[in-house]
Amino acid sequence: MYNINGLNEECGVFGIINNKNALRIAYYGLHSLQHRGQEAAGITFKNGEYFETIKGRGLVADVLTDEVISCYSTRTAIGHVRYATAGGLGSANVQPFSFKFYDENLALAHNGHIGNAKDIKKELEEHGGVFSSTSDSELLIHLLRHEKGDFKTRLINSLNKLDGSFAYVLMHDDEMYGIRDKNGIRPLSIAKLDDYSYVLSSETCAYSVIGAKFVRDVLPGEVVKIKEGKIESYFYNDNCSQNLCLMEYVYFSRPDSTIDNINVHFARKLCGKLLARQKPVEADIVIGVPDSSISAAIGYAEESGIPYEIGLIKNKYVGRTFIQPTPELREKGVRMKLSANEAIVKDKRIIMIDDSIVRGTTSKRIVQLLKEAGAKEVHVRIASPAIKYPCYYGVDISTYDELISSQLNVDELCKFIKADSLSFLELDSLKKALNNVKYNDKNEHENRYCSACFNGDYVTKLYDALEVLNMNKQEL
């Protein structure tokens, strides 16, 4: 609904411990993660001895009103913003999930997707387990409750049963945990706010807003426990490796975030530069599709020497409550979100940079917009490889039918979107770009990435019937 592109990230998670402004900080933090999910938001916090949860459908500012926030005083809170993935949009699936047991309190917020959820769930249900949501995020709590021993043992055993992508922020009585899956598919990092106060966030862009200092990324497979101003860390599995989802750099994350030592804007700009070298084309101007493609467009312009212009304008007041056009108006091309700047594009040969193509309909619409505004040529350049495979790690592209690039080759797609030429960034170039903009030279080994949606190299086993079916279908 919000994203012009059609690709939707599922979640952002946030946690703050040991700060008297915990609720407000959680609010500001979640607000800066709003781009990761606009469907629902919520926080769970310690209210006296128990956990209290405020959550609901809508943006952070809709759900967490001042009226609500001012009622409570707490020092620890976790929060979540959500775009619907597994579990549907029922309000029972809005996170965080909070549970009060006779012997402990538990609450969690989850970004990612558990591949073997169905199997685990069925087994638990056969033994009397009752799930309050259809989301796979609740699973960890059930596993934890079935384990015996100290909390660390229970946590390690439980996490090892989960296969998939996850970044968890978890509250256990007085402790807060940050946990990242052993393949490091989803991002999570730690920052320090004061001497005793720590923050966990899906993206680093949250830290500058609240004035926290970035400490480090949570590592793949790492469990970070924060209690009484101290951090403890252990790994739940010996076999960990970094495989961050490439779409985090390409599309999801905010340009001012830095994930696994790579700044998102830098990554995108470099992608634009590499793209410029790949298939040069003569043109008068370079334009980007706002907002996520601007960095790449600037990089392309810089590298090619062709001037960057603001050829497409996004209406920043587009919200959710919106009047539907009549069919006549739709035909006439009512374009509420995006307008072509006619004065700029008229009679021009244009290189139009976009970050990705999912269904192809948006690209087609933008090309048409530009042509109607008088563009002589529109050369579409995509700052990422073609998406050909479904994602089973938390992005809402789960069938091949939704992916135009699994149906059409580049030439066919070029015709479909009616561009004068079309080209995607090569996967190797993308990876190269990323490793080139890494901050930390001390980090000798190159980062690895999850590129499953581009080349079908899934980082984990596939589980559900649909997944396997999809794979087979593709292989045929």
Added chain:
Amino acid sequence: MYNINGLNEECGVFGIINNKNALRIAYYGLHSLQHRGQEAAGITFKNGEYFETIKGRGLVADVLTDEVISCYSTRTAIGHVRYATAGGLGSANVQPFSFKFYDENLALAHNGHIGNAKDIKKELEEHGGVFSSTSDSELLIHLLRHEKGDFKTRLINSLNKLDGSFAYVLMHDDEMYGIRDKNGIRPLSIAKLDDYSYVLSSETCAYSVIGAKFVRDVLPGEVVKIKEGKIESYFYNDNCSQNLCLMEYVYFSRPDSTIDNINVHFARKLCGKLLARQKPVEADIVIGVPDSSISAAIGYAEESGIPYEIGLIKNKYVGRTFIQPTPELREKGVRMKLSANEAIVKDKRIIMIDDSIVRGTTSKRIVQLLKEAGAKEVHVRIASPAIKYPCYYGVDISTYDELISSQLNVDELCKFIKADSLSFLELDSLKKALNNVKYNDKNEHENRYCSACFNGDYVTKLYDALEVLNMNKQEL
């Protein structure tokens, strides 16, 4: 509240005649003018024989809901978006104003400010006149009602009594009028939607959204009457000249609008280029303050060869319902709207482009933001001249105290905002830039502009005590 900058435009006006989708088109049109006013919105339309008005506080999408729009069928509508200027924010001042007389119906939407409003109002009140609002926009209706003769005579006589800036969209029974003051201070133009349907809008950006074709600007002093698919035109005064408010190019208008033959993005980009030539400085990157300074920043980067980077990120989810920070959080520098991209600005010498400086506090805050994020040097370059004089033509800067540049010279201001250097675009350069990017070479004479806020050259006589006082104070 919305604008980081502190400068606020007062209004946008829109009209549509003879189209069966008139209400929806008015909605889309106003929506694309939303940047001109976010405090209130409204439409007046023919509902059978009478005029119906729907208006209220809030954004277009808040006021004109689908529920409301679907109830009515009409072929003619005018609309208004408003930022509070003269008249305060009382709901009585929300436009359009609509009046039902025993012999005619009248409704109007106004962008601008009437300088001699107070005098006219007093005179009318002394003869029994009752004003429903404290706004000066209602004046024209009263004057019209006091005139005798045919409507054209009444209108010409009434308009000649008004001194100030105005772009009116007016409905009179079955006719719609677009009127621009004789100095052409506020913009207004005409477009055609179908064979019989005409549209009036403050900015041309509204036309692409609804699929209308730009016809031409309404000329200074021109009265355009639209009825039954035909346009008639006359001038209410012989002494007309073009003096568009320079701030329309510098700050208010959307980059994809074209006003008096000058595209806003082009104008801004050229300002950036001229700025780059003016006071060169060595630096690593050029950044712009989003959104209105991006065009100038790109121009500056292009001209100087210094790379343009996205060093400041605007949170696009910042809305109106917002949780107030506690003092502690404020001190820590909670920056909800704008974040520095630390990875980009750290250890860099930065040229920061902004469109204007009003009170100076925002610039100071952004410089601090960049320094805290590690910027080595911050050189502020403003893509317009220093604002030293109040505006009496519809922009909400009416006292000298609000204008830092009327208090401090450039060096003092540079110290105040803690920049490493500061420079404004020279007024001559600005004018030159504008005339250079004019479309229409046939138009031999150069455009003139209202530059009162920069150099005190007011286009009209000054009226109110305050205005004169202000001028005297300045002269001392």
Added chain:
Amino acid sequence: MYNINGLNEECGVFGIINNKNALRIAYYGLHSLQHRGQEAAGITFKNGEYFETIKGRGLVADVLTDEVISCYSTRTAIGHVRYATAGGLGSANVQPFSFKFYDENLALAHNGHIGNAKDIKKELEEHGGVFSSTSDSELLIHLLRHEKGDFKTRLINSLNKLDGSFAYVLMHDDEMYGIRDKNGIRPLSIAKLDDYSYVLSSETCAYSVIGAKFVRDVLPGEVVKIKEGKIESYFYNDNCSQNLCLMEYVYFSRPDSTIDNINVHFARKLCGKLLARQKPVEADIVIGVPDSSISAAIGYAEESGIPYEIGLIKNKYVGRTFIQPTPELREKGVRMKLSANEAIVKDKRIIMIDDSIVRGTTSKRIVQLLKEAGAKEVHVRIASPAIKYPCYYGVDISTYDELISSQLNVDELCKFIKADSLSFLELDSLKKALNNVKYNDKNEHENRYCSACFNGDYVTKLYDALEVLNMNKQEL
């Protein structure tokens, strides 16, 4: 929408002067007048030197929120609750109306209807007058502004030009006025809150809520001026007489209000008693249609010796936002507002007391409800005379077509509503009842009443074409 009956009162007015809790008191006062109008509400109050107005569609509690009320501090306020009468429901017609002139501030709230509004308005418009609303309430302000001399002179001259029903609460700079038309058609009274604080209200029920002590009714034709804790009084016309609208006792007012020395509950109960004597009928139980007929039903039961039972239950949670039934559900008789108590009415001969019959459809529906619940006989007794003539004094029955009793005689109506018998209270009985329950024996002369809707004896001249047409049609 709210009233089961179909008869709707137009307004309630309220004023408070010289009290530091003025806004809250106005809120509580208006809230207790809510039954007089649920469509819109508003207050105007002194905010520093000027008048501020908060008003809108909806109930008092919707429009005057705590958030809004807490922002202001004032000692004087007037308020209004409104059901739509003349002027339609456009938000421009929501009261109070407030006007700021160069030499004075004026605001007013009006209950009633000005018969010669059209003529006065046309004359004013011909001389340049501009009306902001289509309501006739604004007239007084225009007249006031056309008069010369001191305020008293202007007010007396203006009021004498108005012919119709009115109770005004008016603010003029630091003074508050309560004014009642010379025929005393609409109610208005004064109470004292503290030593210096006075209150004006349409009904006395507002006083107990705020702890004020009733002083006296404003008299027909009286102008009460309150300033600095002092009351002054004069009459604007020599020819005044008491003609309170009978429907105030029959239907509109709250049972705990006392108007012109007659308590509403007492009046209604006595009506019930007289009704019992009029056409006795054998029956098992007496029931009343909630809420306004309960007093009469109790009186009837007391007089007849037949037990009063709660045979009809009103759902107190019925509000405005309501789900529409599908046609099937409507046919099945979905009765959200009113339910028959089957256990009580089954196999019973019932005397059903209602306060009045307007269109007859509601009575028909209730008789059906009772019969479906098993009632053996339903004898309808109406505690007022048949309404045969339109009201031109502020009640929304303005055409004969809406009045079933101007179309059908009692026997025909009885058949239409499918009752076993039907009888109305005789007008003489009603008047007798009222004079019998008068408090003040010192008041020698009998009260007179406006009974125009029952017998066509209009208290004032009729003006508008429609009115005259209606009368002629009736006479034929």
Added chain:
Amino acid sequence: MYNINGLNEECGVFGIINNKNALRIAYYGLHSLQHRGQEAAGITFKNGEYFETIKGRGLVADVLTDEVISCYSTRTAIGHVRYATAGGLGSANVQPFSFKFYDENLALAHNGHIGNAKDIKKELEEHGGVFSSTSDSELLIHLLRHEKGDFKTRLINSLNKLDGSFAYVLMHDDEMYGIRDKNGIRPLSIAKLDDYSYVLSSETCAYSVIGAKFVRDVLPGEVVKIKEGKIESYFYNDNCSQNLCLMEYVYFSRPDSTIDNINVHFARKLCGKLLARQKPVEADIVIGVPDSSISAAIGYAEESGIPYEIGLIKNKYVGRTFIQPTPELREKGVRMKLSANEAIVKDKRIIMIDDSIVRGTTSKRIVQLLKEAGAKEVHVRIASPAIKYPCYYGVDISTYDELISSQLNVDELCKFIKADSLSFLELDSLKKALNNVKYNDKNEHENRYCSACFNGDYVTKLYDALEVLNMNKQEL
């Protein structure tokens, strides 16, 4: 918040099966049960193969908007209105609860309180059970999932583990169940809408609204299964007996409901009559505290021959969004909800009938109200016995401290509320009244009732520490 009295019922449940208007009917049904709970509302219905739930804080009309209802088409739905009891007001506790298992779908709505919830819950948690709410209503689902065998076996075994009060409406795939605890403490009945469509409701008042025909009460211990237009019935326990909560007749239920063959209005009116015989007192008028005491007041008046008058008026527009009075206003006695009718009570000796006294503060306030309005004497008569013991079956009086009658004897209480005399209905009289107004003479045995709050005779074992403590304390 809503109830003047201070006593709050916890819930109403509703179910509809096999009707194409199921959602609307559920809406209307819940709406007529609104008096049983105003804090939250919800429905669960079949949406294709799965169960969908819409629920939230607020009134039925707030939660179930037309917008929401119109989106779905279903033939089966259950619903719930709730006043907070066990579980607090967290949104996780809003009912119905719905669960999707790999092998079945389950949803339930619950009215009542499970005494041994804590013990069962702890045991389940020790074996890995995870509860999504803190409510005891979810328990049945967990028990059901731990049982093996066919659904009937699982249900019987599960129900037998629960000790307390319950009326359940339960959906299991295509079946709907109505279940009442073996002591019959909470009401539940069945009605028929069409040939194939059945309805379950806490109270019969819901049936007349939707046009359904009452079939019969669900019996204590009975499980009623409805599927494909057929009803099956069995008992989960051999040891069942009728013990309806007396407060259902005294206070909670709507007067037009009939529970276990006793109409509520009749019961109350008879209580009033018995009360009149008990302690006669000379007086001028009888008044009732609206709304729940009116029936008893009418009965009292009828029996005593003293006229019934409307001495107290309830403002029907009192809602939730309400402006807080300042301390000064509070002191002055701002009475928004209830006003004395001064004209009626002044100089009168009054018998004031109320249904019950919980904390005593309301009675005290009303007596004061009447005295301030000039009442000469106020004799308080309570149409139920004194409440001395906490309720553990679903009414929110769980500690002795809240019950003034467990602290003060009648004389002391009379002084506390400043009445001239005070008397409660005797328990035997109450029981006698109820059995006298029973419909069905064929039903030979007398009804029994739960009178625990009056005399401490708890129908079930007590469980929680608090309960036992309370008992011991009382015994000392």
